[in-house]
Amino acid sequence: METSKIVVYFPLLILLCNLPGFLAQVYSVRSFSATGNGQTDDTNAVRAALAAAAKSNGGSVLFDAGYTFLTGPFNVTSNVILDIRGKILGSNQSSAYSVSSPTGDYDPLIGINNANNITITGGGVVDGQGGIWWPCAQSPNTGNPPCNNRHRQVKKNSFYRGLG
Numbered sequence: 001m002e003t004s005k006i007v008v009y010f011p012l013l014i015l016l017c018n019l020p021g022f023l024a025q026v027y028s029v030r031s032f033s034a035t036g037n038g039q040t041d042d043t044n045a046v047r048a049a050l051a052a053a054a055k056s057n058g059g060s061v062l063f064d065a066g067y068t069f070l071t072g073p074f075n076v077t078s079n080v081i082l083d084i085r086g087k088i089l090g091s092n093q094s095s096a097y098s099v100s101s102p103t104g105d106y107d108p109l110i111g112i113n114n115a116n117n118i119t120i121t122g123g124g125v126v127d128g129q130g131g132i133w134w135p136c137a138q139s140p141n142t143g144n145p146p147c148n149n150r151h152r153q154v155k156k157n158s159f160y161r162g163l164g
């Protein structure tokens with residue numbers, strides 16, 4: 001009798017303890033066709049995973065461990081958990097970034113506008129490849145790649161450190 005009670009209640013306890021994580025629907029960027037090979041442009045897949053999460057008013061957007069996701073800028077909306085277990089590699093092509101953010105600056109790699117309850121976790125790495133933009137900040141009008149006469153808002157566009 002006692003044994004059967006334990007058997008019945010144990011799964012319920014596990015469920016209750018994991019409630020926040022359990023409720024967060026997982027949107028793996030790989031399930032949105034990101035290759036994660038570090039070479040292919042995975043921007044569309046990353047944005048699609050985030051758009052799906054936004055449509056459901058949040059969820060966990062997973063960048064899997066062991067993969068490198070080369071991507072242009074993307075926006076994160078409310079109630080999203082960016083679960084970065086692998087590596088996000090920011091595109092180093094100036095053409096990937098456009099001037100469309102509310103401030104008139106270039107889009108940041110990871111954009112958050114009028115949003116709340118965003119979590120960045122996972123112990124992975126965000127590599128904005130910031131180094132190549134620094135000369136552009138110092139002399140924006142060289143006309144040489146990657147500056148191409150475009151002034152980079154370097155501070156706002158790049159993350160340099162791992163999160164973990």
Ligand SMILES: *[C@@H]1O[C@H](CO)[C@@H](O)[C@H](O)[C@H]1NC(C)=O
Binds near residue numbers: 058060080117
């Ligand atoms: C914050 O986001 C998480 C993950 O989507 C969600 O489980 C939680 O309910 C949200 N909290 C609030 C106060 O909206």
Ligand SMILES: *[C@@H]1O[C@H](CO)[C@@H](O)[C@H](O)[C@H]1NC(C)=O
Binds near residue numbers: 038070129132
């Ligand atoms: C630009 O990024 C690509 C893809 O990650 C990389 O192969 C290349 O070496 C980078 N170029 C520079 C100048 O860092």
Ligand SMILES: *[C@@H]1O[C@H](CO)[C@@H](O)[C@H](O)[C@H]1NC(C)=O
Binds near residue numbers: 074075102111
């Ligand atoms: C991010 O949001 C800003 C503000 O709404 C918008 O201007 C920009 O185009 C968005 N960027 C992407 C990559 O969706």
